[in-house]
Amino acid sequence: MTSLRIFFLGGLTSFRALFGWVSPWIYIPTLVIGPLFQILLFAYIGRTTGIASDKFFVIGNALQYASIPCLFAMTNTVAGERQENTLAYILVSPAGRIPIFLGRALPVVVNGAFVAALALVLGGLVLGVHVAAGALAPLAFVILVTAYSCTGFGLISAGLGLRIRETAVLANVIFGVLLIFTGANVPLDTLPNWMSTISGWLPITHGIEAARRVADGASLADVSGLVAKEAALGTAFAVLGYGLIRLMERQARRRASIEVA
Amino acid sequence: MSSARLLVIGWLFQLKMQWRDPFTGIFAVLYPMFFATVAFLMFRVHGGATSLLYAALGAGVMGIWACVSTTSGSAMQRERWHGTLEVLVASPSPFALILLPVTVAMSTIGLYCMVATLLWGRLAFGINFSVVHWGAFVAAVPATVVSIGCLGFLLAVTFVRYRTAWALGNMLEYPVWLICGFLVPLALLPGWVQPVSWVLAPTWGMNAIRQSALGGTPWPDLALCVGLGALYIAVGVLVLDRALAAARARASLSLT
Numbered sequence: 001m002t003s004l005r006i007f008f009l010g011g012l013t014s015f016r017a018l019f020g021w022v023s024p025w026i027y028i029p030t031l032v033i034g035p036l037f038q039i040l041l042f043a044y045i046g047r048t049t050g051i052a053s054d055k056f057f058v059i060g061n062a063l064q065y066a067s068i069p070c071l072f073a074m075t076n077t078v079a080g081e082r083q084e085n086t087l088a089y090i091l092v093s094p095a096g097r098i099p100i101f102l103g104r105a106l107p108v109v110v111n112g113a114f115v116a117a118l119a120l121v122l123g124g125l126v127l128g129v130h131v132a133a134g135a136l137a138p139l140a141f142v143i144l145v146t147a148y149s150c151t152g153f154g155l156i157s158a159g160l161g162l163r164i165r166e167t168a169v170l171a172n173v174i175f176g177v178l179l180i181f182t183g184a185n186v187p188l189d190t191l192p193n194w195m196s197t198i199s200g201w202l203p204i205t206h207g208i209e210a211a212r213r214v215a216d217g218a219s220l221a222d223v224s225g226l227v228a229k230e231a232a233l234g235t236a237f238a239v240l241g242y243g244l245i246r247l248m249e250r251q252a253r254r255r256a257s258i259e260v261a
Numbered sequence: 262m263s264s265a266r267l268l269v270i271g272w273l274f275q276l277k278m279q280w281r282d283p284f285t286g287i288f289a290v291l292y293p294m295f296f297a298t299v300a301f302l303m304f305r306v307h308g309g310a311t312s313l314l315y316a317a318l319g320a321g322v323m324g325i326w327a328c329v330s331t332t333s334g335s336a337m338q339r340e341r342w343h344g345t346l347e348v349l350v351a352s353p354s355p356f357a358l359i360l361l362p363v364t365v366a367m368s369t370i371g372l373y374c375m376v377a378t379l380l381w382g383r384l385a386f387g388i389n390f391s392v393v394h395w396g397a398f399v400a401a402v403p404a405t406v407v408s409i410g411c412l413g414f415l416l417a418v419t420f421v422r423y424r425t426a427w428a429l430g431n432m433l434e435y436p437v438w439l440i441c442g443f444l445v446p447l448a449l450l451p452g453w454v455q456p457v458s459w460v461l462a463p464t465w466g467m468n469a470i471r472q473s474a475l476g477g478t479p480w481p482d483l484a485l486c487v488g489l490g491a492l493y494i495a496v497g498v499l500v501l502d503r504a505l506a507a508a509r510a511r512a513s514l515s516l517t
Contacts, residue, residue, distance in 0.1 A: 023425060025423065025424070025425040025428060025429075026425045026428045029425075029428040029429055029431065029432035030428050030431060030432065033432050034431065034432055034435065037432075037435030037436050037439065038435055040435070040439055041435050041438055041439045041444075041445075042299075042303075044439060044444075044445040044449060044450065045300065045303055045444050045445055046303070047445075047449055048444065048445050048446065048449060049303045049304050049306060049307060049308065049312075050307055051303055051306045051307065166283045166284065168284060169283055169284055172292055173291065173292075175295075176291070176292060176294075176295030176296075177295070179295055179296070179299055180295060180298050180299055180302070185299050185302075185303060186299060186302040186303055186306075187306075190302070190306050191302065
């Protein structure tokens with residue numbers, strides 16, 4: 001019962017403390033207008049180069065942008081504790097590590113999915129991209145799974161953040177890698193083989209492909225393989241990330257470097 | 262003379278300081294390279310050598326703006342966090358001469374990013390870098406760098422009252438990339454966007470760089486770029502004076 005309380009209430013409290021995101025002055029420019037203009041930028045580059053339709057870029061960039069809230073929030077809910085000098089208190093507490101760290105992931109998944117869905121709606125409205133009403137529910141599910149997968153990846157980033165001081169640089173670099181490799185803007189079949197091979201092992205890639213197929217009329221059953229891959233990757237990332245956090249915690253205890261990275 | 266000295270020393274000092282900050286010194290260079298790579302991958306699908314060079318030049322200037330946009334948003338806030346804002350404002354030197362080198366230093370770091378982008382294009386994508394009018398190109402690049410720094414200065418003073426100005430600075434990264442025609446011809450954008458593009462110096466700087474590299478008449482664009490940069494400084498100084506006077510009157514310089 002205590003673990004459940006830590007999981008839900010601790011996670012929610014930590015999320016609310018993040019970034020001052022309760023402030024619309026940060027949330028709107030960063031997570032509403034930012035993704036919309038990323039969609040517009042790449043949609044217009046797409047029109048210039050003629051490689052794909054607006055729908056391709058709206059879906060690709062909306063889902064890829066989920067990486068911003070998922071990576072940054074997940075990294076900072078853990079590594080940010082060090083900056084606030086509260087990490088040692090958390091690590092010395094008798095509370096279970098799984099509810100502490102994974103509880104922080106739950107609101108991040110919900111927010112990441114909301115940001116991607118809103119970007120999809122706004123981008124679609126501005127560029128006149130139509131998606132059938134019947135596709136909306138499966139699309140929402142795919143977005144949720146993609147946000148879950150990306151948050152799992154964020155846990156790895158959070159683990160690294162316990163060692164690396166420049167967490168903002170780390171999260172931005174991962175965002176850049178995802179921008180190139182996930183097929184958000186460059187069709188995977190036009191990428192060199194080694195790049196498309198890497199794409200298959202990254203979060204978001206399968207989610208974007210599934211979302212594009214659903215928007216084109218496929219059912220959820222048709223894309224279940226892609227969704228399952230995305231979910232499986234997310235779970236693997238989460239397990240790996242949690243293991244990394246525990247490893248970094250043990251090393252930090254041994255080296256007395258919890259506060260200094 | 263003392264103003265020129267302050268500008269140069271301030272620029273050099275900021276350049277050294279920001280270069281040592283991992284976020285600006287490393288990341289500001291690396292981050293635009295991700296976008297440049299995506300642009301190269303997109304343009305090479307159907308594009309020839311000219312369109313790839315078009316993309317490389319645009320991606321290079323994107324890097325300059327990327328370096329400036331975030332910094333300009335947070336330039337005043339950073340001094341506020343460091344507790345140095347009051348000291349700088351109270352100093353006998355005009356505050357504009359202290360603030361301007363901050364954004365121009367960042368755009369100078371952006372110049373490194375531009376060179377790195379062109380090299381990356383050459384090494385990874387085989388983009389041949391050729392310039393038709395070298396004289397104009399050599400003039401257009403620094404003029405664009407400085408004018409983008411001036412635009413950053415104007416934004417920095419405009420955002421002075423916002424505590425979360427860094428978020429506004431971040432927000433402006435994509436729009437300027439888009440509407441200044443770095444990777445998209447302005448003719449493709451809706452008609453109402455074009456007048457907005459015309460009042461932005463990077464639009465003309467980009468045109469001047471492209472026309473000098475690919476062939477054309479870069480000098481009129483270059484003149485507009487420089488003229489707009491000077492206008493930004495003039496407007497920025499006026500806005501800054503009013504903002505500082507209001508902050509002094511309300512005793513809110515460190516509290517906004």
